[in-house]
Each structure stands twice: as C-alpha cells, then as structure tokens.
Amino acid sequence: MTGTISDVQAPQSNKTAYDGLRDVVAGGVSSNMRARGVAAPLVVDSAAGARIRDVEGNELIDANMGYGPHIFGYADRDVTEHVAARFRCGHLTGLPHRLDHEAAELVAELVPGVEQLRFANSGTEALMSAVRLARALTGRTLVLTFGGHYHGWSETLLRTRECDGYRPRPLAPxxxxxxxxxxxxxxWNDAAAVEAVFEEHGGELAAVLCEPVLANAGVVAPAPGFLELLRERTRSSGALLVFDEVITGFRVSRGGAQELYGVVPDLTVLSKVMGGGFPVAAFGGPRQAMKPLAQLEAFHAGVYAGNHAAMAAVAASLAKVRSLPGLYTELEALGAYAEARVHEAAAAAQRTLQVRRVGSVMSVALTSPATGAVDPDGHRRLQIACQGRGVYFHPIPDEPWFLSTAHTRSDIDTIADVLAESLAEVCAEGAR
Known part of the structure; x- marks a missing residue:
C-alpha cells in the first residue's frame, strides 16, 4: 500500500523557495548532483507513489524516484510504518539489536555472493570499506576500475572518465x-584492455571494481562474456572481484546483477533499494573474506552504521521483495512497455532518443540529428519542457530513469505523450 500526498500549506513559488534555500544551504542542496538535477527550480513539498508535489501544489510523475531506491514507490506504508514503529522505541543505542540479524539474514538469503556483511550509512562508505578490505586480504594496493562507473566520492575512487594511459585523474578540486x-x-566492456592490465599489473591488483551494469553514464549492460572474463582473471591472479550493486542490487533481480548474469563476485556493495529510501548500505561476501573484520584485524566503523531505524527499513524492504515472486517479471514487463512507448514518442516527433534498459533501469537521452551523439544541451531543454508538463526526470542524460511498482501503464502513456509534445517543442525551437 502506498501513502498519500499531504496537503500543501502556504503555497509559494519554486523559485522563491529555492532562493530561500540558497540563503542557508550552500547552493540550495546537500549534494552536487541535486544542484545539477534542477534545470528549472523545483522544490518538493511531498511525495507518494510515483508522484512528487512541489511547493506550488503541482503534481509531477517522477521517473527519477530519488535516484532509484523506491522500487515500491514513495511513502510505501509497508516500509514507512515499520520504520515509524522503530522511532517510537529507540532508533540508536550503539549496541547490537535483533533487527541487525533480521536485516542481515535477508540480505544473505537473497544475494548469492553474501554470507556475512557489515552495514554502513551510504554507498560511498561501503565502497571505501570494501576496497580497504580487499587490500587487507591481498596485501596489495592497486584497484582496477572502469570509465563512467561511479563508486562514490571518496579520495581514491572519485575520478575523471579520461585517463593518462591507465591512470585516471582526480575529479574534484x-x-x-x-x-x-x-x-x-x-x-567498460573492453576485454583487450582488461587483458593488457592483467598482463602488466596482475600481481599488483588487490581488486577489480565495477558496476555489473554500468548505470551512472547511461545504462550499459555487460557484453557477453565480459563479467566472466573479470571473474576468471581475478581468480587466477589472486585479486578480488568487487561488484558495486548500489543501483542493481534488488533492482534488476532479487539477487541483483550477480544473479541475473550468473557471475558471483568476492565482495558485494549494496544500498538504494535495500533501504527503500532510508540512508543505509552494506558490503559483504563469503565468511572467509569477512573474517578480518569478524576478528577485528581490519577496520570499519561508524556511529550510525547499522542504526535501528535503518535496519528496520532493510528488514521491511527486503521482506516485501521476498514476498512478491512476480515482482521482477512485473517490472520487466513495465520496463519493456516504457521502452516501446518512448521510441513511439520519438518517432512521432521525428527525433531520435537513445534508449538503453536493463529491467526497470532505463536511460533516455536526446541525440543530435547532425552527429547522432547525445546532445546534453538539447536534453536539458527537453527535461525543462517535460517538467513544465508534469513529468520529471534528471536533466543530465547520463542519469537513469527508475521504474517502480507504483508506476502504471497509464503513467507511462502520460510520460510518452509529454515526451512527444516536448520533443516537438524543442525541435521547433531549434529550427527558429
């Protein structure tokens, strides 16, 4: 069951509300991606199901869904009421809690590569900890990553897409x-480059770290045999294979991309769907891999890691995932319908959209008629036009759409109609 959007009190304009935010919150946001996600001012008052309501009282169908956690829609009562009950009886003691067992047991049951885990507060924290654990287990320091994959904003993993040879550069000042x-x-998917790295650095690699489905630079599935290659080369060289399933975990199947593609990593990092919108993440693997942490021979900490409210969210979210055997069949059907309708909208406007999808994760990007490449400026104009017609998605074309059980086919039809109208508007503007 999904909650309802609350009544708006004291309506104001999105611009006024956003300007007020910027007086006290640097840039008006607490994450750079949120600033980049506001092509035209949009300040949320409430959210329920597949819709957000802004401070002006406008309702918009949301295809971004908080960057992906809400597989059952916003304000899902099966999750929120379970967490609310936890707040009434203490949500942070700094001690082990029965909910730790309940939440961890569900993760271990559903994810093939996890027998034991540790909880963290965010994907960034969990990824930092997983990489540190890989280095502790192997006694090596090098980590191989892939262009376009995002693994949080820690010092050794936040990097540009460009490289000097194999060496990336820091992304942020x-x-x-x-x-x-x-x-x-x-x-990504460059098998020859992977082979070359292992030939040159195989004995120095602590880990190979990847999103098993690239979902932070469009949506790009692994090429046939590519994950198997990573599994084979890491195993033969003594490096660990680490899957960043922050996005794909419990999203593309119950057991994540490792279940979908049949390749089990040494360590897995999870977040988003696992917590249903509450701040929580985890990293885990076989008991042997987690042994240094179990014996306090490796380091991981965090006052709020495994807080009881987060554990309640994990337990409620994953219990619901487990209880719905047809969940991913339903989401796949909805995703296929959405993909087809988006192509129809583009055809109606005689404009090309690049559409890529794995299950309920889909990237939609406007392309340039002249070059066929993604057109970031045109895509931003398209997003503003759609937002004005009651449909929200991220204005950066790399950012995926996330579908949920709260989205109906009627919602998808509305999104497609709005896309077609907005594409026609953007094309007309370009012709002037």
Missing part, C-alpha cells in the same frame, strides 16, 4: 592528486 596513484581505469 581539493582532492590529493597522489590519491589516484593506486587506481587504474580502462573502458
């Missing part, structure tokens, strides 16, 4: 350039 000294990068 203030980062220590030397922090990239132990991070390598090659292209």
């Amino acid at each position: 203030g980062m220590i350039p030397e922090a990239m000294a132990h991070t390598l990068q090659v292209g």
